[in-house]
Each structure stands twice: as structure tokens, then as C-alpha cells.
Amino acid sequence: MTRSNNHANNSTLILTHGDSDGVCSGAIAKSAYPDSDVYFTSPMGILDELQLADGYENIIICDIAVDEGKCVDLFRRLEELAVNSVITYIDHHPLPEKCINADWMHNDLTVCSSELTYKVLEKRLDRDMRRVAIYGAIGDYYDNTPSVKEWLRDWDKRSLFFQAGTLIQALIYSGRNYDFKRKVLLPLSHDIIPTEIPNVLKYAKEGAILEENLRIHVKSEVKTLENLAYVVDPNGYMSKSAIYAASYGGKDVGLSAEYRHKRRVYDMSLRSRDTVDLNRLLRRVAPQFGGSGGGHASAAGARIPKESFEAFLREFDKAIGEEKRKVKVDENGEKGR
Ligand SMILES: [Mn+2]
Structure with missing residues (x-):
């Protein structure tokens, strides 16, 4: 400031x-x-x-x-x-x-x-x-x-x-x-x-051009797991990259990660288009990999050490799947009543 x-x-x-x-x-x-x-x-x-x-x-x-x-x-x-x-x-x-x-x-x-x-x-x-x-x-x-x-x-x-x-x-x-x-x-x-x-x-016009180039980049670079779509080092707005990763990866959760050389960590931004509560999941999963994370239910951030990044992605992907199954069971329970 x-x-x-x-x-x-x-x-x-x-x-x-x-x-x-x-x-x-x-x-x-x-x-x-x-x-x-x-x-x-x-x-x-x-x-x-x-x-x-x-x-x-x-x-x-x-x-x-x-x-x-x-x-x-x-x-x-x-x-x-x-x-x-x-x-x-x-x-x-x-x-x-x-x-x-x-x-x-x-x-x-x-x-x-x-x-x-x-x-x-x-x-x-x-x-x-x-x-x-x-x-x-x-x-x-x-x-x-x-x-x-x-x-x-x-x-x-x-x-x-x-x-x-x-x-x-x-x-x-x-x-x-x-x-x-x-x-x-x-x-x-x-x-x-x-x-x-x-x-x-x-x-606003300059930002729109940057975002458009970023969107096209993410479209070709996005990778997917079962429930998670992600892009690494998109070289642009992190939160927008997460949104486009989710949409072009066809998943409910999008993640963009950027490597920080000095600290040897990945900083990431996440967006959920579903009922998945990112804040709750990240607070639980990120510390298991020596990192931290949290934010809002549908928009959040995390920081994970370089060496655990891949393992974190796999575990987080699994956690989203479990969460979604839980939500489904709850919904069905409600209908049954
Ligand atoms: Mn606010």
C-alpha cells in the first residue's frame, strides 16, 4: 500500500x-x-x-x-x-x-x-x-x-x-x-x-485483448483428470485461466497453476461451476501436501510445494469426486422423504 x-x-x-x-x-x-x-x-x-x-x-x-x-x-x-x-x-x-x-x-x-x-x-x-x-x-x-x-x-x-x-x-x-x-x-x-x-x-479494452489471447491459449493447453481441468503456467490472469480450463476441459472445477521459481511452489487459482465447496476441500487437502489453500466456495486459491504438485492434483481430483457423490446421496435422500 x-x-x-x-x-x-x-x-x-x-x-x-x-x-x-x-x-x-x-x-x-x-x-x-x-x-x-x-x-x-x-x-x-x-x-x-x-x-x-x-x-x-x-x-x-x-x-x-x-x-x-x-x-x-x-x-x-x-x-x-x-x-x-x-x-x-x-x-x-x-x-x-x-x-x-x-x-x-x-x-x-x-x-x-x-x-x-x-x-x-x-x-x-x-x-x-x-x-x-x-x-x-x-x-x-x-x-x-x-x-x-x-x-x-x-x-x-x-x-x-x-x-x-x-x-x-x-x-x-x-x-x-x-x-x-x-x-x-x-x-x-x-x-x-x-x-x-x-x-x-x-x-478494459486492453484487458479484453489479453483475456482473448489467454482463452485461446488455454483452449489448446488444458489438461484433464476425472473431475478437474487444469492449465500450468498460462502466462496471464490466473482466475480467468481457471474458468476457461473448466469450460474447455469440460469439468466442474478448473485450476490454473503458476510456478514461482524463488519459493519453489505452485500458486494456483481455482473455480467451481458446481456445488463443490472449494474452500472446504482445499483447507483439508492442501495441508496434507505441505501447502495451504482456501477462499470462497466457488472461487479459491492454493499454494503447494513443487515436489508435491502432481500428487496434490491427483488427490484433489479424488476429493472432488467424493464430494460430488456425497452431494448426490444427500439430494436423493431429500427426494426420498
Ligand atoms: Mn469480495
Whole structure:
């Protein structure tokens, strides 16, 4: 993260994630608290950011997963800050078991962080900011929730999807260009349509070309196991490669893996198009191979040491098969009743 000024006169601090759901959550929070400083951070960086949080009346954190290894220190620091500040922690990632739900924690696994941010801060928001929440929902694949479906009826969804897709593609293309993200977040907090924000259309177009080349590459390079389709070193967006691996491999789960020479590990991104809960499976299987993994049910990530990569793929493939059989048995049981 980059912090240009040690906080000036603003009374609110907003810390959010740099992906599209995070940018939209941050924009909604900034719309509710215009006199705020906004910074982008991550589950690994959040504790460092909070070192500089003293003196703010309000501290709002959006879309930052609570890391298993850091949660005790993180909760201790937030309780310390809560003596003098109002803390609002808005997130939709699973909470580590050892961290109990504090009263400043708004955690809901069933909706995206943008939807949750809108709902938590609704009293201070213009109703039209729902549109920004929908952009964030689409960005995180959480646009099938009851509220988002209802909110969508207020808009021409063709135009809204054009704006959302353009915004999301541009933000993905911008990668770690946090300066650009900040320049998007501010107009978004005023509900300016993405196509009117400088460079958004240009970046979206560049991103679309990269994605198209990637799609064609994955189409020819995809490999399949029984339940899993995967691509290694696709040299492009990891999550999109996982999606195209699943579709061209004709499997319910797609995986893209990239070798990291320095650490001698494979970093991977996974997508499920089925009922398979990737978060649960990865948390169980990855540690068996000296790695780690988790995330959401339908979108997750993992890191596995180089020497166990092949064995991990085979075991994970088997685990998906078992999971699917279990789901089938449950469904049949239901019908039988
Ligand atoms: Mn999110």
C-alpha cells in the first residue's frame, strides 16, 4: 500500500481490498463518509495499516479476509482502537474459528462485500448507490442474491452490465496500480458511470485483448483428470485461466497453476461451476501436501510445494469426486422423504 500523507484532517479511515468488490465497497463507504482517507490493503497488510489508524473517529474496513495466523493480533489491535474510534468491519470471507464475532464485525458469507457495505451504511447513502453495489456483486460473482436481484429491477440491466463489465475488466487490467484504483474509487463514490472515468474504457479494452489471447491459449493447453481441468503456467490472469480450463476441459472445477521459481511452489487459482465447496476441500487437502489453500466456495486459491504438485492434483481430483457423490446421496435422500 502507498500512503501519501500521514493523515490530515479527515475523521474517517477506510481500508479496503484492491479487487472490484473492494473498490466498490470502498466507494460506497466513501459516499457515506466523504471526509475520509481511503487506502488499499490485504489480509496480510491490514495489521500494518492499523498502526497508523489512531486518531480517526471512524475506521471502516471492507472486504479484507481475516487471516488465520493473524486474527488474534488483529482482533487485539481492533479492540484497542475501539476504545476511541468506531470500528466497522465488513467482510464476507469465513472467519477463523478462534476469532469470535465482535460487535463491530459484520460478516455474511452469502453476499459480496459491496452489498453488505451498502446495507450496513444504508442510512447515510443515496439509494442510487445500489448500482455501485451491483457492480461489486458482479465482480465477485455474488449477483444472484435476493437483494441484488431485487435492486437490479430498478435499472436497465443491459446498460448496468456494460458498466460493470467495463469497470471490472479495467480494474483487473490495472493489477497493482493503486493510483489508478484510487482515481476510480473517488468518482465511483459520486456514482459517476465507469465509462466516464478516465482510462477505464482504454484499460478494459486492453484487458479484453489479453483475456482473448489467454482463452485461446488455454483452449489448446488444458489438461484433464476425472473431475478437474487444469492449465500450468498460462502466462496471464490466473482466475480467468481457471474458468476457461473448466469450460474447455469440460469439468466442474478448473485450476490454473503458476510456478514461482524463488519459493519453489505452485500458486494456483481455482473455480467451481458446481456445488463443490472449494474452500472446504482445499483447507483439508492442501495441508496434507505441505501447502495451504482456501477462499470462497466457488472461487479459491492454493499454494503447494513443487515436489508435491502432481500428487496434490491427483488427490484433489479424488476429493472432488467424493464430494460430488456425497452431494448426490444427500439430494436423493431429500427426494426420498
Ligand atoms: Mn469480495
